[in-house]
Amino acid sequence: MKLLQLPPAELRRQLAGAGIWLRTGPFSLKLQSRIPRVAEGLAELYGQFEVRSAHEAFADFHVSVNPPTNLRRWLRPQVSFSFDGMRPFKPLPRDQAFPMLEWGLNWCVSTQAHHFLIIHAAVVEKNGLAAILPAPPGSGKSTLTAGLVLSGWRLLSDELTLISRKTGLIQPLPRPVSLKNQSIEVIRQFDPNAYINRASHDTIKGTVAHMRPPRDSVLRQHEPARPGWVIFPQWQAGAPATLSPRSQAQTFMFLAQNAFNYSQLGVDGFRVGTALIDQAECYDFRYGQLREAVAAFDRLAERRLS
């Protein structure tokens, strides 16, 4: 059953009790939280995802987001993320409960799922080919990703590019798209129908909100994609949308450095990474206007089709 079929009160009750079982991409979660903001975030953003009752026997990650049991809670309400009893992060203000869940899930995947080569990059797909968008924070990567998936590209992930070590294909992990600071308003204006949840302020990344992943991307979350492009976006005020080719070797080095587990995979990391680069066209991409950027991406996709 889908999460949206659970009445909100029932979702809150199950979540606060034994928890719910939820599938995102190749991973199953058992998720428990007594915090209403978490239930609210799930109801708003995870409606299309498959849920089962907590009696479901097996889950990859058992996670919870709850108030820590220290004296601080009386002074300043906080929230703490737990991965099956492990607490990899310091508690955060209660207001950041939902972003903390998202960051925590990313942490689980990037520190455990070594059956993939995991690159720190957004990834979107059209006509069966995936565009990998690795870029440092502040480059406009999330904004571009949100713009593309609101314009017919399929969201594979906004943060974690999972490359199967067996097949070399990209495994989707479509979860809510994280938007920061000005991007929130840019995307609201780009598409007034996009659903963006309540923002959390003063996080380490500034103001953070999440955009609901497109329904089609969630429904097709088990359908892998072939690597087509590696594109480094850079937003620059007033810049026309320009793609300029870059060296495959340099791009490979960048991906290796920005992979979460390249060195952990040893020789296999090199094999999977080079096989990916061999199939991909590599570009630097400068843009000032989101609509122009989307049009440039659409032209790329059409060219590979013909």
Place this chain on the structure above:
Amino acid sequence: MKSTSRDLLACTLRSPDAISRFSSSEWDILVRQARAAGLLARLAHHFHQHGLTATIPDVARWHFDAAKTLADKQRTAVCWELQQIRAALADLDGPLIVLKGAAYVAAGLPAAEGRLFNDIDILVPREYLPQAESSLMLAGWHATGLSEYDKRYYRRWMHEIPPMQHIQRETVIDVHHAILPDTARYHPDSAKLRSRAVAVEGLPGVHVLAAEDRILHSATHLFHDGELPHGLRDLTDLDLLLRDAAVDHDFWPRLAARAGELQLSRPLFYALRYLRYFLDTPIPAGMMAGLASAAPNRATLALMDGIFKRVLAPAHASCADAFTPAARLGAFIRAHWLRMPPQLLIPHLLHKAFVSPYPRAPKPA
């Protein structure tokens, strides 16, 4: 939850064939306990050896594959790191002895399979410590971010200098001059340990302890450690070391004699007792009878059973009962009690309780 789920991981290590009858919820618990215990990769290897890899259900398989990937990588990294350490210490006049996990890798022992590492432990004679430390510093290792109190404490009382971390690779070396602190109840003579060290093939200048000494060191370490985050993993190390060494027909008497000589019969007694309890390690009956004189009195033993049967279990909620927190505290106090006399212990614990939690410079998140 079925009552067996508490010791599911230990049961599985004892009789891996049982996995062919496991339900999904048993696989769920097994993966979680094994992850908490740091034993996922070793369990994967165990299944492989028993021809059971195909029995792992698809949903659980990647957890084992991923852990094995990490363990393989760490093993390669440890080999490489050992060469770096050997190069850094090429001018050391004394012998360089590698201890614990890195030694198992260097010596190609079964105990290296599926093992994860936090650091590399080496043993050098005390008089060569300053030379070893400065050579390592020149090669890029430096003292980690300990408080001044901790650094002083290490140098004054411990059997090792503060851990050193490599500035680029971030690997950590613990440089020891003995296997127990100077202040501990037992004083195994480091010179005796060094005298029987064995050269490692393929790594000239690098030595490991003799088979019995390796086992005694591992047992001593385990039963003097206050935190035991990976107690069961360390027991499986011992299990693998013992099964490997016991191929020699006179191994067990040699082990008992050596334990007596090094004043380590008590830790050996505990190790064998809990190896039998958790892992069914084959130990000759005569061996336990021979160690009876090293056993504590009956009341102490009952208390130790209460503690160790809990703290050596995986640190996972499914393995805990109402007494687990008390048992962990008990193990912590016992370890400190064994490691230093009360006139040192009490000020140290007070400092740890009231001064250390409030450092002047807050640590970054």
